[in-house]
Amino acid sequence: MAIVSIDADIKARWAQGQCAHSPGSAxxxxxxxxDLLVRELGTESAQNFMNQIGLRHAADALNSA
Known part of the structure; x- marks a missing residue:
């Protein structure tokens, strides 16, 4: 497993408010x-999007095995 260090300052704004984050890890x-994806797309659409990503990476893992 790779060790990743992240230095980021995320500021998100939308009509209902804003938020700021400084993640330190992947x-x-x-x-x-x-969280931002769910706020933008809604729960069901965000789940569908994430399922597509999971399926793509599962296929990549099978092809590289």
Whole structure:
């Protein structure tokens, strides 16, 4: 497993408010991204999007095995 260091300052604004995040790991960045995706697309569309990503990476893993 690779060790990743992230230095980011994320500021998101939408009509209902704003938020700021400073993720320090890939996991924290993923959580922030998923949260923003759900806010933008809604729960069901965000789940569909993430399922597509999961299927693509599962296929990549099978092809490289």
């Amino acid at each position: 996991e924290e960045l993923a959580i922030i991204a998923i």
